[in-house]
Amino acid sequence: MAGHAADHTPAGDTAAAAGPGTVSGWAVRQPGPISSGPLVPVRRPAPEPGPDDLLLRVEACGVCRTDLHLAEGDLAPHRPATVPGHEIVGRVVAAGDTVTRFRVGDRAGGAWLRGTCGDCRYCRAGRENLCPASRYTGWDADGGFAGAALVPADYAYPLPDDQRATELAPLLCAGIIGYRALRRSALPPGGRLGIYGFGASAHLAAQIALSEGARVHVLTRSAQARELAVALGASSAAGAYERPPEPLDSAILFAPVGDLVPVALEALDRSGTLAVAGIHLTDVPALIYERHLFYERNLRSVTSNTREDGREFLRAAARIGLQVTVSPYPLSRAPEALADLAGDRVHGAAVLVPG
Known part of the structure; x- marks a missing residue:
């Protein structure tokens, strides 16, 4: 590493x-x-x-x-x-x-x-x-x-x-919980992943996803974080409320900002999944069913981790040279x-x- x-x-x-x-x-x-x-x-x-x-x-x-x-x-x-x-x-x-x-x-x-x-x-x-x-x-x-x-x-x-x-x-923690969030996002092989917020956990989860062949799009308010995302191999990096350049199969919300839940859901392709990784989130605005959840889009939370998550992640981190x-x-x-x-x-x- x-x-x-x-x-x-x-x-x-x-x-x-x-x-x-x-x-x-x-x-x-x-x-x-x-x-x-x-x-x-x-x-x-x-x-x-x-x-x-x-x-x-x-x-x-x-x-x-x-x-x-x-x-x-x-x-x-x-x-x-x-x-x-x-x-x-x-x-x-x-x-x-x-x-x-x-x-x-x-x-x-x-x-x-x-x-x-x-x-x-x-x-x-x-x-x-x-x-x-x-x-x-x-x-x-x-x-x-x-x-x-x-x-x-x-x-x-x-x-x-x-x-x-x-x-x-x-x-x-950042690594382990990011790993669990990635698994909860149900990212398919070679899929399109959106990451909202790009701090400690996100920059590690992104590398796991990239190592597995995903295309990663980062959306965050920090210009410095966007630069890091591109340096690590993200296909794109833009502001948190911007639209990714292609529909997403999966997304992870790392920023503790409830306003981003409908933004991320709307960016999903049909049957896509959004995993919310934080232990705390500001209030989520009202969702409009047809815009945010229809076409079998999925919204999941992430709660802590198991020890097996930790063992799997640490093995993956060593293998890919995180x-x-x-x-x-x-x-x-x-x-x-x-x-x-x-x-x-x-x-x-x-x-x-x-x-």
């Missing part, structure tokens, strides 16, 4: 420094607009791994739009003062007594999904992403905006030692990274790096 960093690659970092037995990072104190400062620095006792856990020394943690939704209150907090971050790359520094898949010193990844019941009808059918008892990193438990994090071993991913941590981090475009920030600048994400100023994926 090749990687590209934006011009503001970080210098030293002090936010992750802590005394013996403590870990420093950031927590969401009071959800609200980024300008209100919802992230506050925290220093807490180092977490102790349970029997099934890994304790990771964080090497890098991606900044996902879900983190922004949690900070700003679009997603209601599940617990007070939670440390966000669920694209965690780290080294195992301790493991619980029952853990056999990882050893101290291994590189491992912690992702959004961190727990399911394993026994409900969804889990038994291989659809654990729909488990009513599912739990999530950075929402139900502290995440990776810190110097260390706990990850349940059964939900961790082995990661290669020969890749930069900053390039691996976005794969663990190009990961990242903008690194020192952990001390986590609020700035979220603000840049909110303002569409991030090139590719934002990634936090502890010092």
Whole structure:
């Protein structure tokens, strides 16, 4: 996997420094607009791994739009003062007594999904992403905006030692959820795919689709993102509300903008499918049946991912040599990274790096 960093690659970092037995990072104190400062620095006792856990020394943690939704209150907090971050790359520094898949010193990844019941009808059918008892990193438990994090071993991913941590981090949510969204879009072999919004997740999903022979049309408001899309091989790149140059077999909406749902549906060919990839979406305008849904057009949501999605995607990423475009920030600048994400100023994926 090749990687590209934006011009503001970080210098030293002090936010992750802590005394013996403590870990420093950031927590969401009071959800609200980024300008209100919802992230506050925290220093807490180092977490102790349970029997099934890994304790990771964080090497890098991606900044996902879900983190922004949690900070700003679009997603209601599940617990007070939670440390966000669920694209965690780290080294195992301790493991619980029952853990056999990882050893101290291994590189491992912690992702959004961190727990399911394993026994409900969804889990038994291989659809654990729909488990009513599912739990999530950075929402139900502290995440990776810190110097260390706990990850349940059964939900961790082995990661290669020969890749930069900053390039691996976005794969663990942006990549995985983009992969699931691509599959939910029912893209046929050699099909025509429209991608609305072109950030961390979209630029990875586009490469998977291109590797499978698709023609990809990107529609996004960011001129810089359009340039990246063309550089990666997109057949066209235009404004978010423009019409693609040909009817689409499939489309994925990555931008959390409900106004784009009818726009994308109208761009579909007969029997086409639109997959909405975000965990949060602004209100969708009224749909006109004849314009947006007739001719058996399909509208699908995307909910989290299964661990098998993650394994499949990581294998595909390694096979095709996925190009990961990242903008690194020192952990001390986590609020700035979220603000840049909110303002569409991030090139590719934002990634936090502890010092």
